[in-house]
Amino acid sequence: MNVSGAVDQYTVLTGDRSKIKDLLCSRLTECGWRDEVRLMCRNILIEKGTNNSFTVEQLIAEVTPKARTLVPDAVKKELLMKIRTILTEIEEEADEPEDES
Amino acid sequence: MSETGCRHYQSYVKEHSYDTFRVIDAYFAACVNRDARERKAIHCNCFECGSYGIQLYACLHCIYFGCRGAHITSHLRSKKHNVALELSHGTLYCYACRDFIYDARSREYALINRKLEAKDLQKSIGWVPWVPTTKETNLLLANARRRLVRPNQTIGLRGLLNLGATCFMNCIVQALVHTPLLSDYFMSDRHDCGSKSSHKCLVCEVSRLFQEFYSGSRSPLSLHRLLHLIWNHAKHLAGYEQQDAHEFFIATLDVLHRHCVKAKAEHDSKSNSSGSGSGTNSSNSSSSHCYGQCNCIIDQIFTGMLQSDVVCQACNGVSTTYDPFWDISLDLGETTTHGGVTPKTLIDCLERYTRAEHLGSAAKIKCSTCKSYQESTKQFSLRTLPSVVSFHLKRFEHSALIDRKISSFIQFPVEFDMTPFMSEKKNAYGDFRFSLYAVVNHVGTIDTGHYTAYVRHQKDTWVKCDDHVITMASLKQVLDSEGYLLFYHKNVLEYE
Numbered sequence: 001m002n003v004s005g006a007v008d009q010y011t012v013l014t015g016d017r018s019k020i021k022d023l024l025c026s027r028l029t030e031c032g033w034r035d036e037v038r039l040m041c042r043n044i045l046i047e048k049g050t051n052n053s054f055t056v057e058q059l060i061a062e063v064t065p066k067a068r069t070l071v072p073d074a075v076k077k078e079l080l081m082k083i084r085t086i087l088t089e090i091e092e093e094a095d096e097p098e099d100e101s
Numbered sequence: 102m103s104e105t106g107c108r109h110y111q112s113y114v115k116e117h118s119y120d121t122f123r124v125i126d127a128y129f130a131a132c133v134n135r136d137a138r139e140r141k142a143i144h145c146n147c148f149e150c151g152s153y154g155i156q157l158y159a160c161l162h163c164i165y166f167g168c169r170g171a172h173i174t175s176h177l178r179s180k181k182h183n184v185a186l187e188l189s190h191g192t193l194y195c196y197a198c199r200d201f202i203y204d205a206r207s208r209e210y211a212l213i214n215r216k217l218e219a220k221d222l223q224k225s226i227g228w229v230p231w232v233p234t235t236k237e238t239n240l241l242l243a244n245a246r247r248r249l250v251r252p253n254q255t256i257g258l259r260g261l262l263n264l265g266a267t268c269f270m271n272c273i274v275q276a277l278v279h280t281p282l283l284s285d286y287f288m289s290d291r292h293d294c295g296s297k298s299s300h301k302c303l304v305c306e307v308s309r310l311f312q313e314f315y316s317g318s319r320s321p322l323s324l325h326r327l328l329h330l331i332w333n334h335a336k337h338l339a340g341y342e343q344q345d346a347h348e349f350f351i352a353t354l355d356v357l358h359r360h361c362v363k364a365k366a367e368h369d370s371k372s373n374s375s376g377s378g379s380g381t382n383s384s385n386s387s388s389s390h391c392y393g394q395c396n397c398i399i400d401q402i403f404t405g406m407l408q409s410d411v412v413c414q415a416c417n418g419v420s421t422t423y424d425p426f427w428d429i430s431l432d433l434g435e436t437t438t439h440g441g442v443t444p445k446t447l448i449d450c451l452e453r454y455t456r457a458e459h460l461g462s463a464a465k466i467k468c469s470t471c472k473s474y475q476e477s478t479k480q481f482s483l484r485t486l487p488s489v490v491s492f493h494l495k496r497f498e499h500s501a502l503i504d505r506k507i508s509s510f511i512q513f514p515v516e517f518d519m520t521p522f523m524s525e526k527k528n529a530y531g532d533f534r535f536s537l538y539a540v541v542n543h544v545g546t547i548d549t550g551h552y553t554a555y556v557r558h559q560k561d562t563w564v565k566c567d568d569h570v571i572t573m574a575s576l577k578q579v580l581d582s583e584g585y586l587l588f589y590h591k592n593v594l595e596y597e
Contacts, residue, residue: 008142010142012145013138013139014138018132018224022225026593056201
């Protein structure tokens with residue numbers, strides 16, 4: 001398995017995945033990103049939603065690139081730091097038993 | 102109107118019941134325990150490309166996981182399956198409708214799973230947007246008039262008459278009224294007074310005060326009823342002498358807290374006597390008089406936990422005790438050790454407060470590990486922080502030799518991250534950022550003087566409250582003031 005798969009598995013197992021997700025959600029709410037994206041979705045729906053064929057997939061496809069660019073750098077940086085700390089901790093824990101044996 | 106999903110989901114539920122949804126949600130969306138996390142980590146990857154990708158869907162008709170987009174939709178199309186569960190948020194998706202669907206009962210089950218997950222991981226439950234209940238929706242519809250709060254509006258500001266050296270009370274009331282969490286509580290009418298004689302209840306009086314503050318009237322208020330109630334409940338404050346604002350603050354919290362405990366006990370005993378007796382712990386809660394035990398609004402907002410570690414110098418054994426606190430009192434005088442430095446900032450004061458202190462040879466403590474009397478060090482740290490942290494700068498020094506006021510300037514920040522002072526610094530998820538929202542100042546000498554308060558009225562708008570006079574103030578004025586009591590509010594709240 002590749003590294004990112006292993007990291008995915010490990011963070012799911014320890015519950016860190018869920019905590020990081022919560023942290024990201026609360027940061028995005030806090031900085032107003034959530035409201036901005038909500039407003040963006042509303043405006044697109046007002047514009048295009050009148051014909052019934054407009055689906056949620058189309059909405060996601062249109063909003064995603066814009067929403068990604070709106071994520072503040074500070075949030076990205078903080079998340080990156082958190083993930084790095086968690087992974088270093090895992091590394092340290094994995095090293096310890098080897099030292100003893 | 103409750104949400105019932107779509108007709109495809111309804112017929113799915115009729116055929117398969119909610120069981121599959123509940124199990125899949127509990128194991129792969131919310132992960133309610135370690136077993137669930139293990140199963141998710143091992144089995145939950147896309148059947149098409151093997152990715153553990155960020156957005157996986159689980160088919161609710163058969164055993165299948167697939168990435169968002171082509172992988173899951175091609176499965177649903179070819180197998181003629183309709184309903185899938187999006188696993189990172191736990192949202193239901195209907196392929197026939199090409200849309201996310203919302204079903205009230207599924208949501209209830211999902212919420213139970215989220216709570217179990219939060220409990221298992223010892224975290225707070227993730228942020229969920231407010232959804233009004235039927236009762237709230239009806240209330241909103243019935244009261245269509247809204248009051249729009251614009252910048253520069255004075256609603257929420259009232260001057261307070263000085264009833265004869267009662268500025269100590271006025272400034273504390275101003276600080277309390279401008280505490281966001283406390284005003285949320287009282288403005289949403291959450292205090293349900295158990296006692297029939299509500300004119301004797303201090304919480305009811307505070308509740309009434311909030312109504313007065315936000316009534317839109319601009320004339321100064323008189324707090325004689327509040328003062329009278331405090332006098333009745335905290336005898337040491339009775340009389341017309343000048344009082345200490347800090348002492349009044351703590352006494353007010355104490356009286357409010359006791360009222361809440363009493364109201365809750367009465368409420369419990371009433372509901373117990375009418376219903377079946379499930380109240381084995383209600384007798385405990387009413388008898389527990391010390392604070393930090395109950396869950397009243399005062400404790401929820403103001404109570405934190407102080408950790409004190411006593412380390413034995415002989416065997417390095419640590420004995421740890423926890424004590425609840427409502428405020429943190431900080432020394433301003435010269436330190437006796439470390440070359441007699443005087444603290445210049447709030448951070449200095451806190452570093453001093455949380456520094457390991459040698460207890461000396463005269464104060465030997467029996468160590469519980471090595472069972473002998475040994476010299477030891479003692480260190481405070483903050484185990485949990487309340488939503489509102491108040492600092493009390495000990496400007497009034499009473500010693501055997503001299504009573505004096507320390508007027509030295511102590512710099513304090515607007516935004517304050519308390520992480521360095523926590524017991525567990527390694528907790529990667531704690532958020533301990535606070536912002537300043539009220540400052541109580543004392544001008545004058547130790548014997549006679551006057552209290553004023555700066556309070557944050559709106560974001561970046563500060564006002565000075567000097568009894569009945571309310572004036573605009575700049576942040577600079579606030580930060581340049583001497584500072585006696587400093588009130589900080591938590592930026593990000595966590596939910597149970």
